[in-house]
Every structure is written in structure tokens, then in C-alpha cells.
Amino acid sequence: xxxxxxxxxxxxxxxxxxxxxxxxxxxxxxxxxxxxxxxxxxxxxxxxxxxxxxxxxxxxxxxxxxxxxxxxxxxxxxxxxxxxxxxxxxxxxxxxxxxxxxxxxxxxxxxxxxxxxxxxxxxxxxxxxxxxxxxxxxxxxxxxxxxxxxxxxxxxxxxxxxxxxxxxxxxxxxxxxxxxxxxxxxxxxxxxxxxxxxxxxxxxxxxxxxxxxxxxxxxxxxxxxxxxxxxxxxxxxxxxxxxxxxxxxxxxxxxxxxxxxxxxxxxxxxxxxxxxxxxxxxxxxxxxxxxxx
Amino acid sequence: xxxxxxxxxxxxxxxxxxxxxxxxxxxxxxxxxxxxxxxxxxxxxxxxxxxxxxxxxxxxxxxxxxxxxxxxxxxxxxxxxxxxxxxxxxxxxxxxxxxxxxxxxxxxxxxxxxxxxxxxxxxxxxxxxxxxxxxxxxxxxxxxxxxxxxxxxxxxxxxxxxxxxxxxxxxxxxxxxxxxxxxxxxxxxxxxxxxxxxxxxxxxxxxxxxxxxxxxxxxxxxxxxxxxxxxxxxxxxxxxxxxxxxxxxxxxxxxxxxxxxxxxxxxxxxxxxxxxxxxxxxxxxxxxxxxxxxxxxxxxxxxxxxxxxxxxxxxxxxxxxxxxxxxxxxxxxxxxxxxxxxxxxxxxxxxxxxxxxxxxxxxxxxxxxxxxxxxxxxx
Ligand code: SF4
Ligand code: SF4
Ligand code: SF4
Numbered sequence: 001x002x003x004x005x006x007x008x009x010x011x012x013x014x015x016x017x018x019x020x021x022x023x024x025x026x027x028x029x030x031x032x033x034x035x036x037x038x039x040x041x042x043x044x045x046x047x048x049x050x051x052x053x054x055x056x057x058x059x060x061x062x063x064x065x066x067x068x069x070x071x072x073x074x075x076x077x078x079x080x081x082x083x084x085x086x087x088x089x090x091x092x093x094x095x096x097x098x099x100x101x102x103x104x105x106x107x108x109x110x111x112x113x114x115x116x117x118x119x120x121x122x123x124x125x126x127x128x129x130x131x132x133x134x135x136x137x138x139x140x141x142x143x144x145x146x147x148x149x150x151x152x153x154x155x156x157x158x159x160x161x162x163x164x165x166x167x168x169x170x171x172x173x174x175x176x177x178x179x180x181x182x183x184x185x186x187x188x189x190x191x192x193x194x195x196x197x198x199x200x201x202x203x204x205x206x207x208x209x210x211x212x213x214x215x216x217x218x219x220x221x222x223x224x225x226x227x228x229x230x231x232x233x234x235x236x237x238x239x240x241x242x243x244x245x246x247x248x249x250x251x252x253x254x255x256x257x258x259x260x261x262x263x264x265x266x267x268x269x270x271x272x273x274x275x276x277x278x279x280x281x282x283x284x285x286x287x288x289x290x291x292x293x
Numbered sequence: 294x295x296x297x298x299x300x301x302x303x304x305x306x307x308x309x310x311x312x313x314x315x316x317x318x319x320x321x322x323x324x325x326x327x328x329x330x331x332x333x334x335x336x337x338x339x340x341x342x343x344x345x346x347x348x349x350x351x352x353x354x355x356x357x358x359x360x361x362x363x364x365x366x367x368x369x370x371x372x373x374x375x376x377x378x379x380x381x382x383x384x385x386x387x388x389x390x391x392x393x394x395x396x397x398x399x400x401x402x403x404x405x406x407x408x409x410x411x412x413x414x415x416x417x418x419x420x421x422x423x424x425x426x427x428x429x430x431x432x433x434x435x436x437x438x439x440x441x442x443x444x445x446x447x448x449x450x451x452x453x454x455x456x457x458x459x460x461x462x463x464x465x466x467x468x469x470x471x472x473x474x475x476x477x478x479x480x481x482x483x484x485x486x487x488x489x490x491x492x493x494x495x496x497x498x499x500x501x502x503x504x505x506x507x508x509x510x511x512x513x514x515x516x517x518x519x520x521x522x523x524x525x526x527x528x529x530x531x532x533x534x535x536x537x538x539x540x541x542x543x544x545x546x547x548x549x550x551x552x553x554x555x556x557x558x559x560x561x562x563x564x565x566x567x568x569x570x571x572x573x574x575x576x577x578x579x580x581x582x583x584x585x586x587x588x589x590x591x592x593x594x595x596x597x598x599x600x601x602x603x604x605x606x607x608x609x610x611x612x613x614x615x616x617x618x619x620x621x622x623x624x625x626x627x628x629x630x631x632x633x634x635x636x637x638x639x640x641x642x643x644x645x646x647x648x649x650x651x652x653x654x655x656x657x658x659x660x661x662x663x664x665x666x667x668x669x670x671x672x
Pocket of ligand 3: 327328329330331332333334335356444446527528529530531532
């Protein structure tokens with residue numbers, strides 16, 4: 001028998017989570033001011049930042065790849081369909097966060113343990129991934145940790161290991177679709193891909209989303225978030241970069257000298273994690289952005 | 294979960310959403326007895342819809358040989374094992390549907406995600422017979438045959454209680470109220486593959502280039518014009534009749550689909566026990582022993598075979614309707630049989646097909662008196 005913390009019904013989780021988050025006394029993560037140029041490959045920028053550990057809890061979806069419907073905006077349906085379970089018996093990754101800014105760019109580095117490097121998304125394979133979630137508007141109050149709610153949107157930055165590998169030339173068609181290299185591709189393909197591209201651009205490793213509750217996650221038109229990750233010695237390290245000024249009202253407001261909140265989710269491709277099957281920080285982590293000096 | 298009535302299992306069952314009947318429901322009847330396994334349907338769909346990168350392995354329409362073949366491999370047996378079989382009691386299914394089985398474990402839909410390998414042998418078991426080998430001088434002159442196989446052409450069933458819809462956490466899969474066609478909204482799909490896992494017929498497929506799932510679109514641009522889908526129109530064996538199905542309590546006798554499914558009960562759903570109320574109906578192959586067919590098409594098999602073997606040649610209406618299969622590019626919503634000629638009409642009432650039950654034929658003497666010449670019969 002698996003040890004289960006919360007009832008399977010999401011409403012219970014909702015009540016519990018909001019109780020947890022209002023009672024949260026977590027040590028805030030500080031986005032430290034540094035007077036240095038910030039780029040993805042400049043490792044020095046994090047020297048002065050403190051590594052803050054973030055507790056993650058595994059969420060299993062009892063309908064995992066067998067089911068999992070949580071329709072948006074209808075609590076009645078939420079009660080009947082949500083099957084997300086906090087699973088304390090499953091090992092959750094150990095994570096640390098470091099963050100800096102220089103008045104122009106924000107950099108957030110997350111490091112977590114993962115025994116396997118999964119960089120493929122194909123017919124029956126699943127990739128590792130990490131996402132950060134922020135309220136779009138910085139304030140002393142946080143929106144629902146369950147991907148926001150109507151009128152209280154959240155902004156989600158997701159980095160994907162498959163796209164990272166692709167960018168580095170480590171991902172090959174032959175591996176994900178054996179014996180399809182060189183097969184004739186019809187003209188209509190370009191139309192379809194033009195309208196619904198898999199990635200925002202050939203170089204992308206991330207997706208920038210806005211959400212107002214379960215099932216509402218939507219790609220933003222502008223994709224200002226960049227990220228770069230690497231896997232070494234059983235750990236992923238991913239650095240997210242974004243201009244401190246937001247591109248749109250759907251992006252997270254990050255104001256020097258002010259506070260906001262952050263939540264983290266990690267997907268392990270080895271477990272076939274997608275959607276609600278992941279490890280999450282469960283409560284909003286207070287985030288303080290140091291004033292520029 | 295909500296109680297819905299599923300007429301194919303003759304009882305209420307639990308389903309995730311209310312599923313009000315669409316204004317019209319896309320449906321078709323396939324006469325398996327006439328399918329020659331030529332795969333023209335597969336290829337016409339392929340060249341129309343799935344020639345892109347990431348779609349190489351996809352066959353939204355496929356034709357597999359039963360009992361050994363399956364695309365993906367063993368899609369049906371794997372699921373039958375999971376739901377644990379179940380008895381039929383005079384037309385009522387007493388086992389568990391995929392929704393009921395899943396509810397026991399707090400899930401929405403019982404299913405599984407096939408492996409890449411499972412999609413890799415679309416023609417596995419082609420023409421392989423079951424029941425022993427063909428012996429020299431063997432002569433089969435009775436029904437059912439002691440050794441057998443048959444072709445099973447399959448596409449999305451545009452189910453009335455679709456599992457793909459029930460299982461999508463994004464509500465990216467939806468059933469159109471105007472015609473019951475089930476589609477995946479590419480702008481909402483996040484590639485979770487829950488529809489692939491949930492569909493008992495394994496008809497949604499994951500595109501590893503767009504990171505989204507795709508499925509048969511019922512050629513909706515054609516259907517909206519009143520035309521047959523690609524795979525229906527181009528069927529070489531003329532085994533397919535596409536149309537609109539009415540609820541079982543309000544069948545229209547001049548509607549080809551209603552007449553075959555509800556009135557004559559000649560065409561049967563594929564694995565009704567799964568519970569999705571699929572809308573492609575099959576006239577079962579009469580040369581195959583019934584236990585296997587009953588597992589696949591439900592308890593109506595014996596009656597359907599009886600009608601096909603015994604009633605068709607005495608029933609000019611039914612005979613006429615079977616002759617109309619594949620005789621026009623337009624969807625025939627009405628039919629009639631007059632003076633041994635079957636007539637098909639489109640939704641506006643325009644005559645679009647005329648098919649004589651018996652083709653006019655002329656017997657020519659081998660000696661042509663007028664020309665004083667002999668004709669050689671070239672067989
Ligand atoms: S056959 Fe599968 S994909 Fe098609 S409607 Fe039914 S459940 Fe959905
Ligand atoms: S209806 Fe159209 S999309 Fe569907 S299988 Fe047939 S040809 Fe393909
Ligand atoms: S085109 Fe018609 S006869 Fe040929 S395989 Fe398809 S369904 Fe059968």
C-alpha cells in the first residue's frame with residue numbers, strides 16, 4: 001500500500017493547500033543584486049547568491065496515462081474528476097535555488113537530483129522538465145497554487161530537456177522515429193507546422209505560459225524567457241533568464257525592492273511524468289527581489 | 294461521473310461528462326464480407342492527411358487481419374484483459390466498461406499507452422489463417438469455415454461517449470455538436486497522450502514533431518459539403534456506406550444506416566463492451582465461427598449472420614441497399630428501391646445514385662449471323 005497524504009479529491013487538496021500556504025513560514029528566496037553582466041554561460045554570477053533548498057512532494061495522478069480529466073472553471077466537475085494524490089512514499093527530488101539580478105536581467109538557477117537523464121519525447125518516451133510559476137502581478141497576496149484561478153493568473157516558465165538536447169545537436173530523428181529518415185514529407189506538412197509549431201522557435205528550450213486554473217494553460221505570444229540546462233552526476237542544473245521588465249501583463253512582475261512568490265514543479269521522464277504527475281513545491285515560496293544598488 | 298444510457302450495451306453506465314446527442318451523428322456501415330484488404334482506404338487517408346514529419350507511423354485508417362493482426366499490436370486483447378471480460382445477458386452487458394473498470398481505481402478511463410514497437414507492424418498476421426493448416430485437396434463447402442481469417446478496416450469511431458474526450462485533462466478533445474465528429478484542438482493540446490492511452494480503439498496518435506496528439510478528422514471539410522470521407526469514397530471493395538445514425542428509438546426506415554443498424558440489425562458495433570458507443574458498424578463475416586465474432590461485435594452476431602445468409606436474397610429492399618454501397622461520392626441520407634433499382638438521395642433530396650440489383654446483361658451467340666462470323670469467347 002502506498003502512503004497517501006491527502007484524499008484523492010482535489011477539493012480536499014485545495015483546502016489543505018490554501019491552509020498550508022497561508023500558514024507558510026518558508027524562508028524567502030532572495031533574488032540577489034549583482035553588479036555584473038548576466039548571461040546564460042556566466043557561472044560566476046551565482047557566487048554571491050545563497051543556495052536555498054526547496055522541499056518537493058511527489059504528486060501522482062491515479063489516472064496517470066490511463067486518465068486524468070480536470071476540466072477548467074467548473075468546481076462541480078473538479079470534484080468528480082480530479083485524481084491528484086500527494087504521495088509521500090515516492091522519493092521526491094532534492095532541489096536548491098539560487099537567484100540574482102543586475103537591474104536589467106533576472107537569473108534563477110534550479111538544481112535537482114534525478115537518477116536518469118531523459119531527453120526524448122516521442123511515441124512512448126517522456127522528457128525531464130522543470131517549471132517555475134509566479135503570480136503575474138506582484139503583491140503580498142498569492143493566487144491559488146493550483147495554477148492560479150479566474151482573475152488571478154499565474155505565469156509559468158517551463159524548460160524542457162528534449163529541446164535542450166535538440167539545441168545541442170544531441171537529439172536525432174532516427175532515435176525517436178526509427179527508419180523514417182528520408183521518407184517523403186508532403187507539402188501540407190509546412191502548413192500544419194506553420195500554424196501549430198512544436199516549438200516557438202528552432203532554438204527554444206522553454207515555453208512561457210499564462211494560466212488561470214487547471215486546464216487553462218496557454219502559450220504566450222511573446223516568449224521572453226530563455227533557459228539553459230545541463231545534466232551532470234545525477235543532477236540537472238537549469239538557469240532561467242528573463243528581462244526584469246516584463247514583455248506583457250501575462251508575464252510575472254519582478255520589481256526590485258519588492259516581494260512576490262514562486263512555485264516549482266519537476267517532471268521525471270523516467271516515470272512518464274506529464275501534466276499533474278510531477279513533484280511540486282506545494283506552497284508558494286516567498287520571493288524577495290533585492291533593490292538595485 | 295454521470296449516468297448515461299448506452300443502447301449498445303442496453304443499460305445505463307457512468308461517463309465523465311453529460312453527453313447530449315449531437316444534432317446529427319456521423320456513422321458508417323462496413324460490410325466485412327466484401328473487404329479485400331487492398332489498403333486503398335489506408336493509403337487515401339495517408340496521402341490526404343498524414344504525410345508530415347512526425348506522422349510517418351500514423352494510419353488513421355488501417356486494415357488489420359484478424360485474429361492475429363492489430364495496429365497497434367494487440368490493442369484489443371490487451372484492453373479486454375484489463376477490463377476482465379464480462380457476460381451478456383440477453384442483449385445487456387453485465388461486465389464492466391472501461392469507465393466502470395477505471396472507477397474502481399479512482400481513474401476516468403481504463404487504458405494503456407502502446408509502445409513504439411507496437412505501432413511498427415501494421416500488417417502483422419496478414420492473411421494468416423486460424424484453425425489449422427490448409428491440406429492438399431482441402432475443400433471447404435460449409436459455413437462457418439473450419440479455418441479462417443478476415444480483414445478488419447478501422448478508423449476513429451467518433452464515439453457517442455468518447456474515451457479520448459473523457460481522458461483529456463485540457464478539454465482539448467471535443468465532440469462537435471453539429472455532426473458528432475470528434476476532434477483534437479491543436480491549439481489546446483499539450484501532448485499529454487492521455488487520449489492515446491484512453492481510446493480503446495487506439496485512434497489518437499502522438500506526433501513527436503509537433504508534440505501534440507492527432508486523430509482521424511472524419512474528413513470534416515468533405516463531410517460539411519455532403520461528401521463521403523476519403524476512405525469511404527475510395528474503397529475499392531465498395532464495402533462502406535456512410536451517413537447519419539438516429540437514436541435506436543427513432544429509426545428512419547429510409548435512412549440507409551438506420552435500416553442496416555436499427556431496423557434489420559445487420560450491422561453491429563465494434564467491441565460494444567468497451568462502453569464508448571462507437572459509430573462505425575460492421576456486418577460480421579459469415580465464414581467465421583461465432584464465439585470469436587461475439588467477443589468482437591456483441592450478442593447480435595447470430596441474428597446478423599442469419600439475416601445476411603437467409604433474408605438478403607428474399608428482401609429486395611435490403612438487397613438494393615447493399616448494392617448502393619460505394620455508388621456515389623455524395624453521402625446518401627435516404628434510399629429507396631423501385632423496380633429492382635436502388636436509388637440514393639443526398640440530404641437535399643437530389644438523386645445521386647441509381648444501382649440496378651441485377652446488372653442488365655446480354656447473351657451473345659458465338660455465331661454472328663449478320664456478319665457470318667464466329668466470336669471467340671475470351672474468358
Ligand atoms: S474511437 Fe477513440 S479517438 Fe475515436 S471517438 Fe472513440 S474514443 Fe475517441
Ligand atoms: S475519415 Fe478521413 S481522416 Fe478519418 S480515416 Fe477516413 S480518410 Fe482518414
Ligand atoms: S479500400 Fe475497402 S476493400 Fe480495400 S481494404 Fe479498405 S475497406 Fe477493404
